[in-house]
Amino acid sequence: MKVKLLSFGITKEMVGSFEKNLELPSGTTVEGFLEILKSEYPALKKLTSLRIAVNEEYAEGNHEIMERDEIVLVPPVSGG
Amino acid sequence: MKVKLLSFGITKEMVGSFEKNLELPSGTTVEGFLEILKSEYPALKKLTSLRIAVNEEYAEGNHEIMERDEIVLVPPVSGG
Amino acid sequence: MEQHINIKLTQTVLSLEACSAFVSADNVGGIVNFVGTVRNQTKGKKVLKLDFEAYEPMAVSEMAKIAQQAIEKYEVHKMAIHHRIGMLEVGEIPVIIAASSAHRKAAFEACQYAIDTLKETVPIWKREVFEDGEVWVSATP
Amino acid sequence: MEQHINIKLTQTVLSLEACSAFVSADNVGGIVNFVGTVRNQTKGKKVLKLDFEAYEPMAVSEMAKIAQQAIEKYEVHKMAIHHRIGMLEVGEIPVIIAASSAHRKAAFEACQYAIDTLKETVPIWKREVFEDGEVWVSATP
Numbered sequence: 378m379k380v381k382l383l384s385f386g387i388t389k390e391m392v393g394s395f396e397k398n399l400e401l402p403s404g405t406t407v408e409g410f411l412e413i414l415k416s417e418y419p420a421l422k423k424l425t426s427l428r429i430a431v432n433e434e435y436a437e438g439n440h441e442i443m444e445r446d447e448i449v450l451v452p453p454v455s456g457g
Numbered sequence: 458m459k460v461k462l463l464s465f466g467i468t469k470e471m472v473g474s475f476e477k478n479l480e481l482p483s484g485t486t487v488e489g490f491l492e493i494l495k496s497e498y499p500a501l502k503k504l505t506s507l508r509i510a511v512n513e514e515y516a517e518g519n520h521e522i523m524e525r526d527e528i529v530l531v532p533p534v535s536g537g
Numbered sequence: 538m539e540q541h542i543n544i545k546l547t548q549t550v551l552s553l554e555a556c557s558a559f560v561s562a563d564n565v566g567g568i569v570n571f572v573g574t575v576r577n578q579t580k581g582k583k584v585l586k587l588d589f590e591a592y593e594p595m596a597v598s599e600m601a602k603i604a605q606q607a608i609e610k611y612e613v614h615k616m617a618i619h620h621r622i623g624m625l626e627v628g629e630i631p632v633i634i635a636a637s638s639a640h641r642k643a644a645f646e647a648c649q650y651a652i653d654t655l656k657e658t659v660p661i662w663k664r665e666v667f668e669d670g671e672v673w674v675s676a677t678p
Numbered sequence: 679m680e681q682h683i684n685i686k687l688t689q690t691v692l693s694l695e696a697c698s699a700f701v702s703a704d705n706v707g708g709i710v711n712f713v714g715t716v717r718n719q720t721k722g723k724k725v726l727k728l729d730f731e732a733y734e735p736m737a738v739s740e741m742a743k744i745a746q747q748a749i750e751k752y753e754v755h756k757m758a759i760h761h762r763i764g765m766l767e768v769g770e771i772p773v774i775i776a777a778s779s780a781h782r783k784a785a786f787e788a789c790q791y792a793i794d795t796l797k798e799t800v801p802i803w804k805r806e807v808f809e810d811g812e813v814w815v816s817a818t819p
Contacts (some may be wrong), residue, residue: 383733385731385732385733385801386803386805386814386817387803387818425816425817425818430733430736430801433735433739434736434739435799449733449801451733452803452814452817453815453817454797454798454799454801454802455797455802455803455804455814455815455816456730456732456737456761456772456773456796456797456800456802456803456804457772457773457793457796457802463592465590465591466662466664467662467676467677504676505676505677505678513592513595514595529592529595529660531660532662533676534657534658534659534660534661534662535661535662535675536589536659536660537573537620537631537652537656537661553694553695553698557694557713561769563717563769564717564718565715566714566716567712567713568711568712568713569710569711569713569789570709570710570713571708571710571782572698574702574707574708574778576705576706577704578705628702628703639717645712645786645790648786
């Protein structure tokens, strides 16, 4: 299935671009996706924390990713 | 000795005027002054609290009042 | 010498921008402002206006003491305390307190300390004006 | 229906008067404003600028959640949360939070809750620009 990945802050540098279109096995969970991503971009392992948002909401590890989801990498936030 | 008494807030109504010139026995303390005042103006006894300021500073009961002091009646404050 | 406190007692409208600008500085990361406003009711009773009077020289010196104490007590850079007197309508602003600090917690604490202490020690009195009369606030039990 | 929350994410200068005016109302007695400012140093190192970026739609919805939660958690009447993005100089204002309530304690608590939570959950990131380079804040240990 096709998904869109957006990377903000330091993760944009770690994965190489702001926006990527990815092909994932159907049934991939957020946790599974993070494993795939960290093996492809080991720099991500250096982060203090890394959360995933799916369609503008934070998603738990067992959340199942669906076709055409917008997945966002959320490294440690620092607003304010 | 002569002193000036200023009365703010509700105490102005209780003692009848904003400013009074009083004659006090020398050596009168703040505590003694309050007794004299409360016997002359019993309405003052109804206050939740009554502090005395002498020359723009709060004064303790044992503080001795001096000739030409400016004495101020401070009923419960309610700024802000 | 740079002034770290700014105290004002006035008959005219207070300015939030002025208070916040006074405490702002390149070495601060946060500013906390408390703005008191005249509420339209007290204990369920409709308030029309509040009339504030002050023992002015002492009110100014007590506000300055509070600002100085807040700076010493917390890690605060600057404090402003402005108070208005006279007759105020519902929604108008009797008091503004501003505190700035490198880290925000100190500014929150200093601002709360200042308004709490102001209400206990500064010789300012307010009369609530109701439809059917007037009352000096907190004067009698 | 009257709006009780006001959220803004913008490239342009924030207005303290606008935030404070939004939360003002006849039934409130106090307004607490938190104003974040860009500090000239971090851990002793001179900061030139801060560059903020946001995942905009989610940042707005997370700020709205915080404002709504603060209203439910404390006895607060209205909340405004405004955040700026883009390149900010020392002394400029990245964030303003305003809370109003009948009694001041709730407004202080809600304002602190909102800025603490914003710094944990809202997808906004800042880069510190130093004389000798740039760093994404808190990204790596």
